[in-house]
Amino acid sequence: MEEVAVFWTNAQPVVYAFVLSVVPRFQDADDILQQVAVTVVKNYNKYDKKCSFVGWAIGIAKNEILMHRREFLKNKFMFDSELIEKIAAAHEKEPVKISNIRQALDVCMNNLKGRGKQVLEMRYRSELSIARIAQILGMTHGSVYVLLHRVRVALQACIDREMLAGERDNG
DSSP states (O other): OHHHHHHHHHHHHHHHHHHHHHOSOHHHHHHHHHHHHHHHHHTGGGOOTTSOHHHHHHHHHHHHHHHHHHHTTTOTTSOOHHHHHHHHHHHHHOHHHHHHHHHHHHHHHHHOOHHHHHHHIIIIISOOOHHHHHHHHTOOHHHHHHHHHHHHHHHHHHHHHHHHHHHHHHO
C-alpha cells in the first residue's frame, strides 16, 4: 500500500495536468482525478512494474475522462476521443516539463495582484460568467474581456520567463 502511495504522489501532478488540459471545468477535473486515484488503488495489483506508472495512471485517467464525456456529451467544450488520445500521449512523454510548467504557473499566479487577479479567480476558480463578473465589479463586458486577455498574456509571459530561468539553472 505504501508503494502505490509513493507512485501516486509522484504521478498525481502530471495526471491532474492531463485531466485539466481536456476537461474544461475544475470541479469535473477534480472529480475525475479523485476517481482515477480510487481506480489506481483498487487496480494497483494489475499494474505492470515494467511499464511507466505515469503512463498507466494517464491511461486510467483517459478512460475516466471518456466515461465522463459520455455522461455529459451535450457539453460542447469536451474534446473528442482522438484528441484526448493525442493529449494523453503528450503528457506521458513530458511529465517533467508539465510539472515545471505547473510550478511556473503557481509562481506567476502568486505574483498576480489587484483587479486582474480578482477577475481571473472569479472566472476560473468560481466559474462566474463574464456578465456576472462585470455586474459584481461594475465593469462593462468588454472591459472584463480585455482585462482577462491582458492577465492571460501576462501569465504566459511570466511562465515563459520562469521556464527560461529554470532551464538556465538546470542547464
